[in-house]
């Protein structure tokens with residue numbers, strides 16, 4: 001067995017984003033990312049500020065931690081980061097979850113492929129729009145999506161693009177047009193990931209959500225799209241570990 005850099009293990013909570021929004025789930029957040037998005041709400045996983053929180057854990061140690069805090073009350077685990085797609089050795093942890101009849105969700109930006117992704121039940125790929133300052137490598141993204149579109153992949157995939165401005169909106173549309181058969185989600189960007197003033201943040205995010213909905217509803221080129229906020233941000237604001 002080999003060790004995995006774990007940033008935090010938490011839950012049960014609801015999946016606040018995307019294709020399985022509302023799902024009761026535990027979270028395992030891995031450390032490290034190949035991106036550095038300008039607005040990353042989990043930048044402590046890669047910018048050094050959370051260095052003291054990183055624990056190198058064996059798969060059975062992560063499982064023990066999940067059972068310690070989640071008890072008998074969960075059947076779904078979401079792996080996020082950072083980018084869990086950087087970790088080749090996550091396969092052992094993924095297989096351990098499957099042996100225990102746990103459904104698995106994954107959050108990744110689609111920049112890296114790993115064979116264990118074939119075992120994921122609900123896989124969200126979140127390519128990054130211009131406001132992130134990241135450049136999408138479409139060779140890598142095409143490759144990941146091609147692999148997940150093969151009949152051997154038995155899970156569900158979705159694309160989820162965070163939108164902060166008009167340029168991001170146009171990028172999101174291009175993503176949807178490039179992969180029209182993949183369920184497509186637009187997510188409201190949180191542009192104040194530091195504030196502790198929840199009531200101010202929540203009303204601001206709800207306004208942003210309404211604006212994004214209005215934009216999409218008027219757009220005849222976007223038909224088969226789901227528009228969502230980060231539900232957890234509307235409940236808990238920027239609180240960590242929820």
Ligand SMILES: C[S@@+](CC[C@H](N)C(=O)[O-])C[C@H]1O[C@@H](n2cnc3c(N)ncnc32)[C@H](O)[C@@H]1O
Pocket residue numbers: 033039040041042080081082083084107108109125126160162187188189190191193230
């Ligand atoms: C923190 S990332 C970790 C997984 C992976 N690195 C990724 O980006 O997909 C999890 C999700 O949060 C989204 N996200 C990050 N910062 C955000 C923000 N400020 N507002 C809205 N969504 C954000 C990302 O786009 C991604 O879909």
Ligand SMILES: Nc1nc2[nH]cc(C(=O)O)c2c(=O)[nH]1
Pocket residue numbers: 013014015016017042080081107232242
């Ligand atoms: N409740 C909740 N839902 C989430 N969906 C994606 C998250 C993430 O940070 O990847 C996240 C998170 O951190 N919390």
Ligand code: SF4
Pocket residue numbers: 033034035036037040041042043045081082083109128
């Ligand atoms: S890819 Fe995900 S974890 Fe990495 S910097 Fe961007 S939002 Fe944050």
Ligand SMILES: [Mg+2]
Pocket residue numbers: 041042
């Ligand atoms: Mg998050």
